[in-house]
Amino acid sequence: MTPAPRRIVGIADTDSYVKWAAALLGGLSGETDAELLVLETPVVVSPAQLRSAVAGSGLERVARVEYDELASRLAALRPDVVLIAARGPLVRVLARLVAGLVPRPVIVSGLPGISIPATRKALVYRTQCDLFVLHSRREVREFAALARERGMPQRFALTRLPFAQESPEDRLTRPTSADVESRGDAIEPTGTDLVFAAQAIVPREREDRLRVARLLVRAAEADPSGRVVLKVRGRTGEHQTHVEHDALPDLIASLGPLPPNLVTSTAPMSKALDSAHGLVTVSSTAAVEAIARGIPVIALDTFGVTPRLINLVFEDSGLFGSEEDVVARRFRHPSASWLRDNYFHEPADDDLPLLLADLVARRREGRLAPKPPLARAGGRFRDAWERKLVLGPHDHTPSGFAAMAIGMPLRGVVRMGQRVRRWVIGPTPAQQTAT
The missing domain is CATH 3.40.50.2000 (Glycogen Phosphorylase B;)
Structure with a gap:
């Protein structure tokens, strides 16, 4: 029997990530059914920016969506893969939501352009993703080395920048x-x-x-x-x-x-x-x-x-x-x-299609390994706080409003305490070496 077409849904909000996601999804060939959901956030693309970002991508199905309806929309689409194309804090929020779907899709994220130097934050925010897409041999080498150094297991995929392809x-x-x-x-x-x-x-x-x-x-x-x-x-x-x-x-x-x-x-x-x-x-x-x-x-x-x-x-x-x-x-x-x-390796070096195919096969066979989020203090309150920060008025949940009402004054107290500490005893070693 011929396997069912692979279904990939992208989620993006800002101009550079929408452009990257549209080009990446539009360029995937073979048995792939692709769609892009533009998530409403305080920094979402305007209609003009959206038209510019998807121009020439080859992607035909693009729709705007509110966070409130995202989970049900994904459940109805039943994607094999969800590509989260967003700034790090939003990736963490969305990966948590996608990981709760049953059966769980493969979760993919990445960076939309030049990503040298590799940063710890980029890894931390994408802890719950199955695959991290990069675009040069140097980027993969440096991110892999950083992940090993920090003890943060991650799987990296290499593919040419989708809007810088060559014949x-x-x-x-x-x-x-x-x-x-x-x-x-x-x-x-x-x-x-x-x-x-x-x-x-x-x-x-x-x-x-x-x-x-x-x-x-x-x-x-x-x-x-x-x-x-x-x-x-x-x-x-x-x-x-x-x-x-x-x-x-x-x-x-x-x-x-x-x-x-x-x-x-x-x-x-x-x-x-x-x-x-x-x-x-x-x-x-x-x-x-x-x-x-x-x-x-x-x-x-x-x-x-x-x-x-x-x-x-x-x-x-x-x-x-x-x-x-x-x-x-x-x-x-x-x-x-x-x-x-840097960005112009041979096409044969691209391993994104192979890695995606392997992960989709594992999912369909029930062998997709779980990817838990990074352990942090605060539990559900912390989750609600982070969601409200990135979605702002587009988060209509009671827990989001409660987290903001309690969290903002607490953050002010913490920051004041940090300033007093630096004034009294000086910066910590970590603060002295921070860049």
């Missing part, structure tokens, strides 16, 4: 730094735009973001024949995965009369890259999208190379460049060795 022809023609040295300008893209991929929290400080704004004005003035396109993730008032302060469009507007070739775009990144001569960013995953299409990149190193800037991954890539390089449009292609270890 066999693309892989053969994608240029590297060595190609540039031997072939020169013949491999440069035909587009004319300098595209800057903005990030909500990189750089973080207002003065640094103002410096980026001034740089984009300078780049536009230096070459009036080519556009400088500030690519942002949303319009004013729309939420992003990370809370943004000092939005670049506002800072640019504050600089006075602007060159007409400096424009802002909220189109999908794939659309922005259609007319790109090169892409500039500090550490956006858009750099990987550009490289996949043979478009050169500058990873701006003006603010340093640190974990906080999420740009350690570009070390030894050959992509770092200065503000003067941006103004002069001296874009770069990455080294071949960097490509193999």
Whole structure:
């Protein structure tokens, strides 16, 4: 008998996670029935962001859902796999809910872009997931090492970034730094735009973001024949995965009369890259999208190379460049060795389909091992508190309201006690070494 089609349901809320989930689900081939549920939270995508995020993904079934109806919706769909595509605190809340379904689906989570350096929090929040999806050999290596070091068993799956896939022809023609040295300008893209991929929290400080704004004005003035396109993730008032302060469009507007070739775009990144001569960013995953299409990149190193800037991954890539390089449009292609270890491994190295198939088979045979949540103090009160924090007004449960009413004053008391402790006896060793 032919086995029943594998059914996968994704749950996501913010722009970057919706984009990642839609592309991942849309790209799964074979006997797969995929659907995406967009969960209503305080930072959920707007209708415009949702359209942009799913554009070109190939995913046809997308619906919005409130938390109150999520459990019954999943029970009716009876998925083999639930992909939880969300920020860590929400993953923990949703994994707890999904784990309570009978029979329990395979629970999968992951990170939607550049995930170097590996972090303990990413592991902690995904303790109850059966599979953790990553996108480069380096990411899998570093997360696996961290999990062993922390004694946190986890199974990792490798797959190419779903929105940075290449055809066999693309892989053969994608240029590297060595190609540039031997072939020169013949491999440069035909587009004319300098595209800057903005990030909500990189750089973080207002003065640094103002410096980026001034740089984009300078780049536009230096070459009036080519556009400088500030690519942002949303319009004013729309939420992003990370809370943004000092939005670049506002800072640019504050600089006075602007060159007409400096424009802002909220189109999908794939659309922005259609007319790109090169892409500039500090550490956006858009750099990987550009490289996949043979478009050169500058990873701006003006603010340093640190974990906080999420740009350690570009070390030894050959992509770092200065503000003067941006103004002069001296874009770069990455080294071949960097490509193999970072997001451009061979397709045969992808093991996500095999690992998913194995877990689904185990589930259908009743052999799927339980994945208990991380043991923590507080019990159900703690669960309700965490749920209310991530869902806000979209959590209508009495336990959520009670946890908030009791928990907020308690948290204030605890934080005051911590401040008094630091003032009286100084920081603890853990606080001294925290970064």
